[in-house]
Amino acid sequence: MAAIVIALANGKGGVGKSTVALNIQYAISTMRDTDSKPMNLNALLVDADDQQTSTKTCNARAKLGGMKVKGVYQPFQPIEHIFKDQDVESYVKMVTERHDFIVIDTKGAESDTSREVTTFANILLIPLSPYGFDKQALADTLKIVKKGQRFNPDMLVMVVFNKVDKKATAKNREGREEVNAIINEIFAVNGKTAADNNVFICAAELSYKPTFYSEMTKGYNVFEAARGVSLDPKTEYDKLLQEIQTRYAQINNAQEAA
Ligand SMILES: Nc1ncnc2c1ncn2[C@@H]1O[C@H](COP(=O)(O)OP(=O)(O)O)[C@@H](O)[C@H]1O
Ligand SMILES: [Mg+2]
Numbered sequence: 001m002a003a004i005v006i007a008l009a010n011g012k013g014g015v016g017k018s019t020v021a022l023n024i025q026y027a028i029s030t031m032r033d034t035d036s037k038p039m040n041l042n043a044l045l046v047d048a049d050d051q052q053t054s055t056k057t058c059n060a061r062a063k064l065g066g067m068k069v070k071g072v073y074q075p076f077q078p079i080e081h082i083f084k085d086q087d088v089e090s091y092v093k094m095v096t097e098r099h100d101f102i103v104i105d106t107k108g109a110e111s112d113t114s115r116e117v118t119t120f121a122n123i124l125l126i127p128l129s130p131y132g133f134d135k136q137a138l139a140d141t142l143k144i145v146k147k148g149q150r151f152n153p154d155m156l157v158m159v160v161f162n163k164v165d166k167k168a169t170a171k172n173r174e175g176r177e178e179v180n181a182i183i184n185e186i187f188a189v190n191g192k193t194a195a196d197n198n199v200f201i202c203a204a205e206l207s208y209k210p211t212f213y214s215e216m217t218k219g220y221n222v223f224e225a226a227r228g229v230s231l232d233p234k235t236e237y238d239k240l241l242q243e244i245q246t247r248y249a250q251i252n253n254a255q256e257a258a
Helices: 017-029 053-064 088-098 112-117 135-149 169-187 210-218 232-257
Strands: 004-008 043-048 066-069 072-075 081-083 101-106 123-128 156-161 199-201
Touching: 004 017, 004 112, 017 043, 017 053, 017 101, 017 123, 017 210, 017 232, 043 053, 043 088, 043 112, 053 081, 053 210, 088 101, 088 112, 101 112, 112 135, 123 135, 123 232, 135 169, 156 169, 156 232, 169 199
Parallel strands: 004 101, 004 123, 043 081, 043 101, 123 156, 156 199
Antiparallel strands: 066 072
């Protein structure tokens, strides 16, 4: 079975591509089924950014080795990861049978690798802050996505709001409307909706939590950083994964029926 490829993209830096790549890799590999049994899914992390943010975090994690949970030292499960900023697709093809999921962290939509991933990823996540985001940069990213869709029409594309202040409801709504307008301008053409082109804005949002996310440079993921203090990151990522799963199933069921 080929792996499901989840790629992160956005022309802008600092929006949370590496952060989401790392946390989603962990969330997938620790996923449980409906009977709460570990699914033991194998998720490979491919770092396709020459700045190697996610590789550095993985290395820091390896050095850290583990953490104390309720006074008991627990070793981390190692993260399978590789730095590959060229020929990503041929690499993915080579190893796809060995993994359930392959998560690809990219440099940005303007880079060669992020153009490349839009042509073969099954799922493309575009993290974005809802506040004062660069409209032109988002439009440019989405135009690249649209080009990629010519080769890859079944790709699920989801904008994920990150660094969200849940209390700023008016601002959040405004940001959502602005992003929606940009998406519609690019994808709602020729009598089709953005949804017809598999492009959505996630209902699930990731909160702005600098105290937890800053711990990631030390090698923790956000769930470990928040352990014993807040369940929010876990709840948010669970919701996000569920939403991705539902949308992904819808696309693939429709495809099977056709
Ligand atoms: N939800 C969040 N809350 C607080 N800080 C965040 C959040 N998501 C990301 N960050 C921080 O924002 C910075 C940029 O994130 P990063 O994932 O490296 O972005 P990118 O890979 O898109 O350049 C990092 O310092 C990270 O810790
Ligand atoms: Mg990055």
